[in-house]
Amino acid sequence: MSTQEENAAPDGYLDMELLRFTTAGSVDDGKSTLIGRLLYDSKSIFEDQYEAIEESSKRKGDEHVNLALLTDGLRAEREQGITIDVAYRYFATPKRKFIIADTPGHIQYTRNMVTGASTANLALILVDARKGVQEQTYRHTFIAALLGIPHVVFCINKMDLIDYDEAAYNKIKDDIEAFSSKLDVKDIRFAPISALKGDNVVNESQDMPWYKGGTLLYMLENIHIGSDHNHIDCRFPVQYVIRPQSDQYHDFRGYAGRIAGGVFKPGDDVVVLPSGFSSKIKTIESFEEKLEEAFAPMSVTIQLEDDIDISRGDMIVRDNNRPHVDQDVDIMICWMSDQALLANGKYGLRHTTNEARCLVKNIHYKVDINTLHRIEDDKNIKMNDIARVTLRTTKPLFYDRYSRNRVTGSVILIDEGTNETVAAGMII
């Protein structure tokens, strides 16, 4: 029997992939109902959870068991019937494990949508079939594109309320295709659903024989996510240096970190930034195992052939494929603080495992996320605003464009007085 077979779980669970997706849409679009439906029909809701929301629904005098209560965790949210913060939900099918970042869709919550989108492979955007494309549809699609989410699925919901009308569905689909052609989204899909009735969510609809695209869950289970990480440009930001103070490992000097891009192998010629010293990879290790290769998003420990001075914040790359090295960077930011962005203000900055300070040198324009227009005469950047700015950093950053690599192309800004995270930034 091979090792693989010995390790195989009764249900093949060890072969599953992980898909992280975010959901956008307001309460009225039936977003919570959709998530409830996915969890319920895939049998991911437990009896005691269901009983608890059944009880609360009854107490509030709701007619149906309100599946939205499953996702509203904080007392204030349940009392006010709104979602305040990103909530994370989990479910699994025999093929994949899913992490849902459930984000509120109101206009003032751009910051939460950006947060949920930052780690997602896929975005579900809900559109009410009765209303068609709305201002918020633009907003959600724009944010998905801005955050570089590789796959976007538009769920045209409440098809039951428009008699499962194919023509109406196609009209909405055309509208979305028209405006999203201006945005950089790699993979766009559509599904006509009814979250309330369960059509095309987990089970195929009996009322839409004209639709052959597969259920939403089928898409979630089968969309190819293997290429979502960058496996081309080798980037290893050093996170921590392991030097065991023991006799057995006296000479061990390992650089621990998470691979941000590319495929590393022992014997590879590498260069360390910022010093520029060259060396060769001696070993790549994961606990007691020596690996033949390592790729994103693995956490490993690398030993080099030569003893050179390397510390946290340095980056190990291939000689023939280097990142940009610069102190002036252009970024798109999403502002996340009550305190407006200070023109010429100084902020702390985090980029990979590197820390620096930065100066906001120039604010180019703000984006009206409902019309996607650039606003060049209003440079007052407030909470939930998205803007293009130029930063000058205290030391060079080793970066790739965000569209090339989401790990080496992203930064956060930190208010040095309050220590709060005030902005998310994508390097252009």
Add this chain to the structure above:
Amino acid sequence: MKAYNLTHLKELEAEAIFIIREVAAQFENPAILFSGGKDSITVAHIARKAFFPGKIPFPLVHIDTGHNFPETIEFRDKYVNELGAQLIVGSVQTSIDEGKVVEEKGYNASRNALQTVTLLETIETNKFDACLGGARRDEEKARAKERFFSHRDEFGQWDPKNQRPELWNLFNGKKHFGENFRVFPISNWTEMDVWQYILMEGIELPSLYFSHQREVFVRDGVIMASNGIVPQRESEETVTKTIRFRTIGDMTCTGAIESDAGNLEHIIEEVAASRQTERGTRSDDKRSEAAMEDRKKQGYF
């Protein structure tokens, strides 16, 4: 062509290792909160992998209510010894003796809530600036909204409405003097993920998790261990049942389930078929709809 894909368990492990290393890099004096339960054992196991061949560069902290199962304490001491780690014990009994907390009275009295005081005091005394814990977002509604790096003010409180946004894998551990962080590396794991990982890695667990015979009694549908710690009503008859524990907490608030699952494979089958969450046997969560949120705000695990 080779597919450069990780299985979900490997990806979750890589994420947890990254977060634990980030704690070691960003904080001066971190600790692992270790209860002897499967989640904190998993965190300790991942921490060991994160720094290998070096040792885990921080101590393990156990908040002992004095009402732990003897099996838990025995396991804890053996495990810490094997890791070669330092163990720091915060004692709820000491907090009671010093008059810092008052013990609950009555049949449902539990020291569970009192732990918060002892925990915060242990953090303060040892000047820990980050405490790694095994909490998971799938456990409870309030936890679903907590960050990996969860900020605590100088009183140890959590403010759920004012959490720092957490983007990509850029974690902001900046803080003012006296503040600290709780960090949850396995936030994204489910109960099933933890069990599958334990199986995959061959991690040793306290015997309480596996089916055994025990003298128990039933209260409000919950099977409680009968051993003199929890006061029994006369009507609550002691019987011997074949049981196991799905979670391991204080004896006063941890219920058992009837089970024949004597090894990990059987436990996984049982968890897969289960229609109750694992905290369904925890009486501490049932006190009110927002019981966990309230305790967390005050500084609970």
